[in-house]
Amino acid sequence: MKKTVVTGLITFVLGMGLAAMVLTNPFRWEWMHLFGHAVMDPVDAGTGQLWTCGMHPQVLQDGPGTCPICGMDLVPVPGTESAAADLPGSPPDGERKVKYWQAPMDPTYIRDEPGKSPMGMDLVPVYEDEDEDFGPGVIRIDPVFVQNIGVQSELVQRTDIPFTIRTVGTTAYDDNQIAWVNTKYEGWIENVYVNYVGEPVEEGQKLFEIYSPQLVTTQKEYLQALDYAEKMESSDYPEIERRAKSLLASSRERLSYWDVSEEQIRALETTRELRRTLAVVAPVGGVVVEKMDHALDGMFVKAGMNLYKIVDLSSIFLEATVYEHQVPWLRVGTRARIDLPYAPGRTLTGRIRYLYPFFDEKTRTMKVSIELPNPGGRLRADMYANVTFDVPAAKDVLTAPEEAVIHSGARDVIVLDRGNGTFEARDVTLGVNGSGLWEVKQGLEDGDRVVVSAQFLIDSESTLKEAIRKLVARESEADAPEADDVSEEAPMEMPGHIH
DSSP: OHHHHHHHHHHHHHHHHHHHHHHHOTTOOGGGGGGOGGGSOSOOGGGSOOEEOSSOTTOEESSOOBOTTTOOBOEEOBTBHHHHHHSTTOOOTTOOOEEEEEOSSOTTBEESSOOBOTTSOBOEEEETTTSOOOOTTEEEOOHHHHHHTTOEEEEOEEEEEEEEEEEEEEEEEOGGGEEEEOOSSOEEEESOSOOSTTOEEOTTOEEEEEEOHHHHHHHHHHHHHHHHHHHGGGOSOHHHHHHHHHHHHHHHHHHHHTTOOHHHHHHHHHHOOOOSEEEEEOSSOEEEEEESOSOOTTOEEOTTOOOEEEEOTTEEEEEEEEEGGGGGGOOTTOEEEEEOTTSTTOEEEEEEEEEOSOOBTTTTEEEEEEEEEOGGGOOOTTOEEEEEEEEEEEEEEEEEEGGGEEEETTEEEEEEEEETTEEEEEEOEEEEEETTEEEEEESOOTTOEEEEESHHHHHHHHHHHHHHHHHHHHHHHSOHHHHHTSOTTSOOOSSSBOO
């Protein structure tokens, strides 16, 4: 029993102490202004012009001065006697007319007479001169509140919008610089001169020698045709001489079809000796990137069997991946910047040579092929690179910062700063986007100022004001008998409550 009494006394004392702190705010807590003017400095609002701090609205004085918290000059509070008289179009004292009464914590709760809100707070009057109708989407906000919420605005400007695409890619061999080494006859490999992957070779360099009975037979036929043609040069029969030369040309052609070089054929003509083996040479200069087997010496090969893959590394391809929405901005010849993670500060430049005609169905990406010069052969296949495309998305267009645009599903909204605390939420039609800018095709004009911070609060206030305006207009158009039938305790179930 005693424990219950003690607990009750402690709870009572703590509750009374907390209530006293809320009402008096002895420590000047800045959040106390959320509870209304009742917790502000004890100044009688009905005594005349009130002054407040732009950064600390809980500070109220009945005359000009400086803020005791931050030292800023105090500003007049609109709605008090002097401030109301200074507002353009404000009526003289005693002539202000109440338009409706509004709940301080729920602006959609409206009545046509004083009373209590559903939260138990006194309704506050909204005067006709305070609720001036500027048109749909236009509102006026107290300059002190504008400063408190940090509203910032910028001028729209006409400029070019560069569209930057950043992606990654991997290098690949230039398809035009790849050569396969094979034979058009079968035989046995002897005397291998190039036997390692990665070994550089020059055009015409010996790779290996091969013994092929077919080659020996063809050499023999060529030498016989050569002897016969020389003997028939002094023949009295031109037709026989012509046939001898035709036979010689056919035999020589057969050797060239089997990739016997001109130098080897001339050596055969000079020495008139059959060679048991013939050397197979590199068709291009480059690097050996593939080889048939670990050891070629003594291996039997068939016609068409690939033995070496040689790549000329003077140029190389880079295959980059781009997303579906980025493809329309790319063309053959578009310039690309390539940065190599393993070579900081080194930037290469290339151009798109080919756009693949299909997408990856899983990632919805497409590959583009970029041709790069490769002096010194430093780049090899399957190396990683960062790729940047800078394409002109739009030229000389009206633009607004990205942070000024409010995307709300089917609508795009920008809040205009019309000066003197007046703002307008306006629907706009957007174009391309890039480098932090949106192209505005419709809805803005040169010289407009757009809000780039706190615009969500202003847009919400504009939407709320528009809803209240429509409700008040609808109520004023209703018949008087119908208005009398509305119960005071049952507010209308609409976007706002009005009676």
